[in-house]
Amino acid sequence: MATSDPLMPLSESGKTPQVYQLEDSKNEAHYTRDLEAVKVNTSPKFVGLTKEQLEQYRSDPFWKPMRLILFILFWLAWIGMFAGAVVIVVLSPKCDVKKQASWYKNKVSYQAWTPAFRDSNGDGTGDFKGMNEKLDKLRKIGVQTLWPTPVIQSDTFSYGVTDFEKVDERLGSEEDFKELVDEVHDKEMKLVMDLPITTTSTEHPWFKASRSGGEFTSYYIWRDVVPRGGEEFWAKDDSANKYYLHYQEKKHWPILNWDNTQVSEKILAAAKHWLDIGVDGFYLGFVEYLGRNAEGTQSDWDASTDRLKAFITEIRNYVNSTEAIRDKDIALFSSLENGHNDHQLSLIEAGLNYIINPELTNISAQSCSNKIAPCLHKMLKDVLANHDDNSELESMWELGKPSASRLATRVNDRATAELLTFVQLLLPGAVNVYYGDEIGMMDSKTSGVAAAQRGMMQWDRTAHTGASSTQNATADAAGDDSEFNFDDQYSKEGSQLKMFKKLAKLRLRDEALMLGDYRLGALQSDRDAFAFSRVYWKGDNSTVGNVYVGLVNFGETDFTVDWKADRLYHTGAKLAKGEVVAFTSNVKNYTPRQQIDLSSETHLVGPKQGILFRFAS
Structure with missing residues (x-):
């Protein structure tokens, strides 16, 4: 028979005690007798004051106020500790939070000419509902921003605007457009749209009214004669018997006169209208026409940037003061066909987020x-x-x-x-x-x-x-x-x-592709090829995450890359073993995730082929 007590959970040594083995009736009788002894020996003994003793202190003139004082001290101490914890949290140095780039800084935007994208009702013209039907396909291929062109009512689906605050009815109703915006957001995407701020159509009610004088005449820029050298920018309106300034070689796009504050107020009202619908940004077209020289042939960049800055400030103020959109990061962007670098900088300083x-x-x-x-x-x-x-x-x-x-x-x-x-x-x-x-x-x-x-x-x-x-x-x-x-x-x-x-x-x-540097390798002119790399550097001259190297061959013949001899790539990082990540559809001699070793291998890049390699830093 085991000698340890079967009812004790653990022995003093920490080991599970053995249990009795009931071998015969004699042992069973001994077991029953011992169990009864254990029950008696392990009965709890009463410890503490009796009810009668406690009753003596219940109304004692000393203990009654003492209990109240101790109760108050307990809660004061608890409140003090809670307040101290709050102060510690507030005053403690904040942890470094990794700054996230604005949504428009590294995303894939998709510009679709709305009338040709998808016709939902069979009238021959693409529309907002048709675009809505295809959203899921775009999301699946990695598109994050939709840019439908156009949205606003115009004469020929162009910048010849006929009403700044209406959608083009050929593309659907305003409710259809609102549904598109909402669906884009439901899919965690963004939607931006064109907002022409310097041109209208000759069919716009403002322009029609401006021909006969009155307040709308100053909405546009009129002259009695064409300034010298300005033939490409001025056209005669026979009914007014005057010349109006228009976009270069586009007579049906008259230029708005931003010297008139009523014009800027009207355009601002339109921007607010589309922001209230829920758009995430605007492409502001032809900003160089916000101010023109006396002949109308060139931009007055000082005037253009001053007016753009005032306009953008008003938009930002409206967003910040409107509860429904206060937390939105609105993207405002444009492009310059003939602008110089200093012009780009002046437009960024005026408040644009980027220039295409x-x-x-x-x-x-x-x-x-x-x-x-x-x-x-x-x-x-x-x-x-x-x-x-x-x-x-x-x-x-x-x-x-x-x-x-x-x-x-x-x-x-x-x-x-x-x-x-x-x-x-x-x-x-x-x-x-x-x-x-x-x-x-x-x-x-x-x-x-x-x-x-x-x-x-x-x-x-x-x-x-x-x-x-x-x-x-x-x-x-x-x-x-x-x-x-x-x-x-x-x-x-x-x-x-x-x-x-x-x-x-x-x-x-991948951080290297979102935030990393882009390094362009030397042109291999004899082979019509070059390489490039994407590396995300930390301040201590080390890399974060992966290093990517791309090889592109625009030539008509194969070429072989000898990684040691060619120095075709230039990353500044030490590269050794990696893998193939992606390649153009005509590549047949590589497979996804194929392992490579730069220390000993050469790689063939065929005609009109591109290959992307990834290395762990």
């Missing part, structure tokens, strides 16, 4: 003499140097837009266009993608109502590319939708769209 870099939209086979790499390399080098010298300039890169021929058409080659998009998605800052460029769309082959670069979006292989159900569409299709359509590419591994999705998503979660 227009240089890449000028890339074409013709302008680059069929040598894309040297052309692109020089543009990137110049723009990046300007941004390095002026850190307040934020980048936004675009390759396509509604006023330029489509990228794949400009370079006469879809593979080259895809490679340019590959480079664009890895540039620092934000990028703006023109609808259809993510699948390699080209200009329409037929001459329709809309410009060739505004063809119907190619969604699938159904009639009219899935963008409309009618042949009488506002825009034409490019005519090659059988292969180059969204749905087919989304379902195919290794397509251009899948490459786009991979890089767009990667920008959202």
Whole structure:
């Protein structure tokens, strides 16, 4: 029989005691007797004062006030400790909080020409409801900001505005637009829109009224004769028998006179209207026309920036004073086709968040003499140097837009266009993608109502590319939708769209691509190629997270990269073993996550191919 007590939970040594083994009736009798003894020995003994003793102190003249004093002291001590804890929390030094970049600084924006994007009701014109139908597809490929163009009522879906506070009814109702904005926000995306602040249409009621004199005459800039050298900027209105200032070579876009404070007040009222609907920002077009020289041929930059600053200040004040939108970070941006670096800086100082870099939209086979790499390399080098010298300039890169021929058409080659998009998605800052460029769309082959670069979006292989159900569409299709359509590419591994999705998503979660430096390698002119890297540096000269190196070959022949000899990349970081992350759709000799070793390997990059490698720092 075991000698330890079976009812004790643990022995003094901490080990579980053994239990009795009931071998026979004699042992069982002994066990019963011992158990009764344990019960007697372990009965609790009464400790403390009896009820009668306690009763003596209940009304004692000494203990009665003493209890009250002790009770009060207890709560005073508790309150004091609580207050002390609050003071410690308030006065303690704050932990360093990692600053998050504003939503517009590194996101993928998607600009869609609304009339050609998706027609929901079969009237031939794309609309807000149709755009709403396709939101989920855009979100899945990594688009974070939607930029529908246009929204405001105009004469020809342009900057010829006819009412600043109304949506174009051909695109849907204001309620349809509000539903689009709400759905965008439900999907944790943003929506920005064009707000033309310097032009209207000649069909605008203001302009019609200005012809006959009265208060609206000063809404525009009129002259009795055309100033010398200003023929491209002035047009005669026969009914008024005078000349009005208009946007260069666009007679139906008269310029608003911002010397008249009523004009700025009207435009501000329009901005407030769209902010109340819920938009997250504005593209302010043609800001250089806010002030003009006497001849109207050039911008008066001092006047333009002063007026822009006053306008932006009013917008910011309105946002900060309006409870429903007070916490919103509103993006205000523009572009300059012919502005100098100092003009860009003055516009940033006036309050714009960023200026779109227009240089890449000028890339074409013709302008680059069929040598894309040297052309692109020089543009990137110049723009990046300007941004390095002026850190307040934020980048936004675009390759396509509604006023330029489509990228794949400009370079006469879809593979080259895809490679340019590959480079664009890895540039620092934000990028703006023109609808259809993510699948390699080209200009329409037929001459329709809309410009060739505004063809119907190619969604699938159904009639009219899935963008409309009618042949009488506002825009034409490019005519090659059988292969180059969204749905087919989304379902195919290794397509251009899948490459786009991979890089767009990667920008959202990797610090090196969100916040890192961009280093441009030397141009390999004999091979029409170059490399670049993305590295996020800390202040102590060490890197954070991953290091990315991209190789792009715009040439017609293969070339082999010898990592030791070529020094094609330049990161400043020590690189060794890594992996393949992404590549263009024509790459066949690499696989995702393929391991590489720079200490011993060389890599083949084929014609019109791009490859992205990742290294752990």
